Amino acid sequence: MTRAILPLSVLMLLIGCSTDRSRIERAVRSISVRSIERYVAELASDRFMGRKPFTEGEEITISYLADQLRKIKFGPAFDGSYFQKVPMAEITSHVDEILFSKPSGTTLRFRTPDEAAVISPLESGHITAVDLPLVFAGFGINAPEYGWNDYSGLDVRGKMVIVLVNDPGLYTGDSALFRGREMTYYGRWTYKYEEAARQGAAAVLIIHDTEGAGYEYNIPRKSSISPRLYIQGHGQNNPLCDFTGWLPGDSADRLLKACSLSTDSLRAEACKQGFRGFPLNINASVSCRNEIRYDESSNVAGILKGSRNPDECIVFTAHWDHFGIGESENGDSIYNGAVDNATAMAWALAAGKAFSSLGKRPERSIVLLFPTAEEAGLLGSLYYTEHPVIAMENTAACLNNDLMLPIGRMKDVMITGYGQSELDDIASRLAEKQGRYVAGDPNPHTGMYFRSDHFAFAKKGVPSLYARGSIESLKYGKEWAAEQEEDYIRNRYHRPSDNYEAGKWDFGGIAEDAGLAFSIAFELSFAGVWPGWKESSEFRNLSPRRNR
Numbered sequence: 001m002t003r004a005i006l007p008l009s010v011l012m013l014l015i016g017c018s019t020d021r022s023r024i025e026r027a028v029r030s031i032s033v034r035s036i037e038r039y040v041a042e043l044a045s046d047r048f049m050g051r052k053p054f055t056e057g058e059e060i061t062i063s064y065l066a067d068q069l070r071k072i073k074f075g076p077a078f079d080g081s082y083f084q085k086v087p088m089a090e091i092t093s094h095v096d097e098i099l100f101s102k103p104s105g106t107t108l109r110f111r112t113p114d115e116a117a118v119i120s121p122l123e124s125g126h127i128t129a130v131d132l133p134l135v136f137a138g139f140g141i142n143a144p145e146y147g148w149n150d151y152s153g154l155d156v157r158g159k160m161v162i163v164l165v166n167d168p169g170l171y172t173g174d175s176a177l178f179r180g181r182e183m184t185y186y187g188r189w190t191y192k193y194e195e196a197a198r199q200g201a202a203a204v205l206i207i208h209d210t211e212g213a214g215y216e217y218n219i220p221r222k223s224s225i226s227p228r229l230y231i232q233g234h235g236q237n238n239p240l241c242d243f244t245g246w247l248p249g250d251s252a253d254r255l256l257k258a259c260s261l262s263t264d265s266l267r268a269e270a271c272k273q274g275f276r277g278f279p280l281n282i283n284a285s286v287s288c289r290n291e292i293r294y295d296e297s298s299n300v301a302g303i304l305k306g307s308r309n310p311d312e313c314i315v316f317t318a319h320w321d322h323f324g325i326g327e328s329e330n331g332d333s334i335y336n337g338a339v340d341n342a343t344a345m346a347w348a349l350a351a352g353k354a355f356s357s358l359g360k361r362p363e364r365s366i367v368l369l370f371p372t373a374e375e376a377g378l379l380g381s382l383y384y385t386e387h388p389v390i391a392m393e394n395t396a397a398c399l400n401n402d403l404m405l406p407i408g409r410m411k412d413v414m415i416t417g418y419g420q421s422e423l424d425d426i427a428s429r430l431a432e433k434q435g436r437y438v439a440g441d442p443n444p445h446t447g448m449y450f451r452s453d454h455f456a457f458a459k460k461g462v463p464s465l466y467a468r469g470s471i472e473s474l475k476y477g478k479e480w481a482a483e484q485e486e487d488y489i490r491n492r493y494h495r496p497s498d499n500y501e502a503g504k505w506d507f508g509g510i511a512e513d514a515g516l517a518f519s520i521a522f523e524l525s526f527a528g529v530w531p532g533w534k535e536s537s538e539f540r541n542l543s544p545r546r547n548r
């Protein structure tokens, strides 16, 4: 059962008299463009050395954040400390090839990483698989709310499954199938790996296509030969496949042709309701050597204890990490990450400061969390949600931001993953008060909702919001705003040129976004308010609150 949010009239009673209202308005007005700019100028300066985990840049960043939390009167969240150690394992996999052999004796050899991108996520030095039977499992999706189970009737234990990327909605364009062209979590590669492991498969390979993945094969190819970060002991609480990876389209065609099948016709079949997967008459052998290095990084968090229900909370998240010092471009080798993610850290600090300037503590606690290793796959936030300050079932919501462009005030509030939870309704109502309108992501097929820290909370069933002005500039309109975003993505995203430019940036929009986030969190800070997931959300069944 979804728990409805409180009706507005009840909320207004809770929020109370006009002196309270003026207190709230004062707190919103206290959010200043200048203090946001100061945070960004500092966090994106060369002194922070690109804020890379495990480096001196980490030490400088996390102690700066702890100082700022102290200044805005947020106490240490973790047993007297602002820091939560996150033990990690860095694994580099070495795989030469994967062999597929038919009972008739025919063998196909795929060289890595060009013809297959295969790794082992195990914290183990040598991993070998000999003659794993192959099973084609459609999209590899088990989604009870859509009445869809590609694994139904299949025994994949100890076998290798081959699955398609994305979900049937994309390829059919049928909006009644999953969410049409908008990617659901079932379409993400991380989900495919998790589900295959839950089904007991020993290995899983995803057939790549650029439209479905949202990127070229080059991306999984490169990551398969690069060091990857994991939370140490990540296989202890979650099942893992011994091998995971991708097959580029032409390799998949070659493999399936050897089984007298074709990728296109299999995909067309797999898009039909009631499709059944089947064993392929071919076996796979692969072996891997893993180089493993252990190290520790830190999440940073401060807490403003609630006055009435301190053991319930609302969490703000904005990752602190970026890429450090690396390959130089135009003489610049420091990846300062001004937009990714200094602006969002400033947004969180500004909203937090508004809470401490209220004069009266909110009923519930407010947690400002700056996770580490977001860029490596949301590791800090995933670790936090396993080891939270306040239990996940007592966390009413997560409000996250990432990649906030300092391009001035906007007419819109763009919600990434619009339609997931009742937080959208609260955001819409409060955005309207700011004279803004709420819009969905113009590119929902890229699955951005699954690619920043709020998602770690969503996976635990905590309604999570990723919202900021993005689509329509108050002064210059939509086209101009789209140009700014395109320019950032093309010329600065994950590059040394993601720099803070003094005097050129307009933080008015980020201040307004911080005001909105504060107002949303303020409504949620009252005891008894539990926003729910929407009926069609894939996270609804995970909600720790749904049976209360």
Ligand SMILES: [Zn+2]
Pocket (backbone or CB within 6 Å): 319, 340, 341, 374, 402, 403
């Ligand atoms: Zn980011």
